[in-house]
Amino acid sequence: MQFLSDNAAPVHPRLWEAMRAADAPDTPYDTDALSRELDARFSALFGRECAALWVATGTAANCLALATMVDPHGGVVCHEEAHIEMDECGAPGFYLHGAKLLLAPGNGAKLTADAIGEVLAGITRGVHQVPAQAISITQASEYGMVYRPDELAAISALAKQHDLGLHMDGARFGNAAAFLGGAPAEVAGPVDALSFGMVKNGGMGAEAVILFDTAKADMIRFRRKRAGHLQSKGRYLAAQIHAMLDDDLWLENARAANAAAAEIAAAAGDRLVYPVEANEVFVRMNADERAALRERGFAFYDWGDVCVRMVTSWATNPDHVRLLAKAVSAL
Amino acid sequence: MQFLSDNAAPVHPRLWEAMRAADAPDTPYDTDALSRELDARFSALFGRECAALWVATGTAANCLALATMVDPHGGVVCHEEAHIEMDECGAPGFYLHGAKLLLAPGNGAKLTADAIGEVLAGITRGVHQVPAQAISITQASEYGMVYRPDELAAISALAKQHDLGLHMDGARFGNAAAFLGGAPAEVAGPVDALSFGMVKNGGMGAEAVILFDTAKADMIRFRRKRAGHLQSKGRYLAAQIHAMLDDDLWLENARAANAAAAEIAAAAGDRLVYPVEANEVFVRMNADERAALRERGFAFYDWGDVCVRMVTSWATNPDHVRLLAKAVSAL
């Protein structure tokens, strides 16, 4: 019974269908019909003009988006436990040619305008310090917490005041949207670029980079090619994305994952380390309790000594969820 | 009737099957069973120990392989019309952190030991010049010509003499193997790293990087992650690769493409610019002739003013081939 991560779930059947339907020959790279429709498709979804490109991974999506905002000598304010800082093997250093991540603290891996402001306030020594040029936040955060529209507005206001780009890592954007229940534009807030995640939400190997600053679209297309991320059979990636948007499959999948997490959360009660707003559940548990759960067939990650992480996905078996909830509440 | 490129053909049915079979949950990245078998699989294929990694594109494969051989201040000798020089938007400059391509001429985009030697002979001014650290050749070449084992041996000897790495871009390695008819080890020759192409040969989005210098395998795994090329659902890429190797599907597909090209070549006669050894046919043709063929429904690329390029694939319709051959011979 797998609660390790949402990143290894199967591919959703409707995506398989869409990929097979794309099997007829078409023109290569992103010149096929499906790829060419992405700009329009996401512009409609967000209700404002944007450019949309497929790439295979969230790491590439994040880094390509940030590269439109940050000079090699610049910096990106992000949470000290952000995925770009912790889990991408220095990919931002590679894609941004040595630019620096400027770390801020924050509960549940969420940044606040105050915490960002403190980082910015420390940059006072001119050319001797790396200047901040962008802010990157994660929606939902690495601990499954969701930025509310007013929080996004406050961060955006700060970004504008300091002339910084604003990037959102949306590896679990769908889960945040399912939680907030609002329009995608509200979930993203006034960001300049968004990594719209799909792989954790039923995709195979396609994420969408969304640029609301469409003047940068040309640049990012060059950078994608240069990074070896312009696949020649791009239509199979575009097909996944279209299928995910059709009839809001992305929301449907995310709701399923969130519901499963909520069920476990309810059972965990005051063992919860963070409020469960998306599909990740962090539960305080000692070594004996962990062992007991594992003995019974539940797989999950230790998250330091204090707690464990349990993640659900669109494909998590509801029976497994029920069993886990029961086991957790019985601890 | 499509003769533009082999890079937009459909995915082979046996790869679809293999991907669907991989749909059960497994562990992420390259920790799944299929990915873990790749080293052994390619070691068996080449009869010598190697490390094998999947990546989505040939550009990534080439650049990651070269990154194991070349310092940021070093250089790579390659043909002046090599794909890494002409078609990858400076990807080697990105992945190699500013290293330089050192260009050599050669008929049919093939390098000779002599031509490489001349480039090396020009590097005499110590720290003022970029030092060569690797050679990159393409098998089959950008003009569809194939290196013979003795040619590979001569280039390898030169590489060893100058302490250079030797990389082979095998975007059309299958076509070269189908032409030579020998063991894969002979087709690759004594190279240190090989980009084993699959996408042009029936794949969806998986190529294999083969490192015969296994001491570098660790490094390239970090670099793949850092480049955003470590897909979390890597099992779908591994599945493609296994399916391609099963029962030598890669050779079967390449033979079909080569046979189609040979049929057109036979019809072209002395209009051929290069001997046709793989699946690319370069045919001298004036503007009127090109127009006439296009009028009849054949799609192909102009290759300068003198000739056109026609490319076949495993999926090229034999009827289309026959019609094209007939039309060309009638010119």
Place this chain on the structure above:
Amino acid sequence: MQFLSDNAAPVHPRLWEAMRAADAPDTPYDTDALSRELDARFSALFGRECAALWVATGTAANCLALATMVDPHGGVVCHEEAHIEMDECGAPGFYLHGAKLLLAPGNGAKLTADAIGEVLAGITRGVHQVPAQAISITQASEYGMVYRPDELAAISALAKQHDLGLHMDGARFGNAAAFLGGAPAEVAGPVDALSFGMVKNGGMGAEAVILFDTAKADMIRFRRKRAGHLQSKGRYLAAQIHAMLDDDLWLENARAANAAAAEIAAAAGDRLVYPVEANEVFVRMNADERAALRERGFAFYDWGDVCVRMVTSWATNPDHVRLLAKAVSAL
């Protein structure tokens, strides 16, 4: 008798004086009085607003200037024998983070608008190719030839038409100015950035980077620091530059070097490979003739099999010049 290069001549006495005069404590980096005056000083010299920064070497000056114009995924059109291509160990690849030099031919290492246009005309395949973003020319050229104002105007017009930056490597800008006899603004033409060379012209270790696009001044100051080129005792570099501009010492020195070269050129007659417009003389000479001259104590570089290079400087001993001229004419 040294005719190897102008880059190892002694430091001019007036620069020594100026450096000693700067020995009083002042504030560090470029916050001292002398450094802060550079913008105004060069704005006056060129009759248009500019930002001016000291750096220690021409390589750093060229690369920092180009970094204000070229993205990591972009390209710089330059002569195939330009210093940035031939002699800087890949420094542009380092400073521009992998950007590419796009080479054009041209007599005497001079580019023409036509030759540049031809390179630009070959860039047609979108994201698959490196896009040109700047042109770099050398005044005087690597073969000691000087761009005339109309040639600069033509190149600048082309740059504007294609939205490219225009950079001038002025390692021997003084020699070009001495030859043309016009105002510095005419010698530079409408370039966006200029590496104003001093080390070959009597300096110790200070060159000036001039940015006519002052909006980029901020960026280049960060980049200079990041490259380890912001010396803490910058006032000694600024002092050299001011001394060089005082009473047009830079022109006086360059005139002396040019006159020495002209004397040798007159003696060489139709052995000259290029017209001698600055301080470099390329003389056709066979092996025996070279040996004979060296036997008599003249030091100079072979330039391939056909000719030798003889360079003069502000400090070249006039007696040595006379002896060399005599010896060359007697060949």
Place this chain on the structure above:
Amino acid sequence: MQFLSDNAAPVHPRLWEAMRAADAPDTPYDTDALSRELDARFSALFGRECAALWVATGTAANCLALATMVDPHGGVVCHEEAHIEMDECGAPGFYLHGAKLLLAPGNGAKLTADAIGEVLAGITRGVHQVPAQAISITQASEYGMVYRPDELAAISALAKQHDLGLHMDGARFGNAAAFLGGAPAEVAGPVDALSFGMVKNGGMGAEAVILFDTAKADMIRFRRKRAGHLQSKGRYLAAQIHAMLDDDLWLENARAANAAAAEIAAAAGDRLVYPVEANEVFVRMNADERAALRERGFAFYDWGDVCVRMVTSWATNPDHVRLLAKAVSAL
């Protein structure tokens, strides 16, 4: 009365003499007699074979040294207030092509083997994290504290155990040596590379990079050229270095600076934040006290709200020191 920094003091008279003596023409770059003697000179000083190169700045020295140890995908463990982290505008990110600084805490900006070990212990997730490849320490530290031989031995043992390079930023190496009183080899300990600082200790624009791993000397020479740090009149830098080593001028200068700092420290008594072991004095002081001192003509930096930083140099006027000591003790 200047106590802001040692980095803007004048150039020592014996260095001026040595530079003037180098004014005769010699061969360029580092092929002159003085530059060629540096390896032998420093090998003798440290009693073990090393390669020694001049560069203009400590930033370049640090970064070039680290580049011999760290891959672009690697990391460097350093103190969270190290100069390379705080004051070099991301230069390590540039020179190391995106490699990451891995920060550790420690009193007085000194690292302990334990603190380093804790950073290393956190690197457990394979390719998802940046692997540590080097440790960088500063002797004397950014707060003027000195590593003792046993502390260096412990850190070196840890480095060896984890196969990490060990770099020492010796911007104030002379001050540490003057404090410890031992042989240079003891002050450096078993490091692999040392930035031997001179500019803060009486130099104009020359520091020495010392590589005890001489196999890397070739590589660093290429990198220096590529970074635009190979000055053509290198003999003037070499001359500074030789003069500094002659009759232990570097120690004499450092002793003078340390003595001045000690005098102020004695006056500060329990207002000291850190023990004064080199030439930096951090004194607790409120706003009124700061204002009072400045009123009387003393210049120094605020170091946050709690304390100020006062730095002495070889050239600090002893009368000023006496006056400052008196003023501080009278607070």
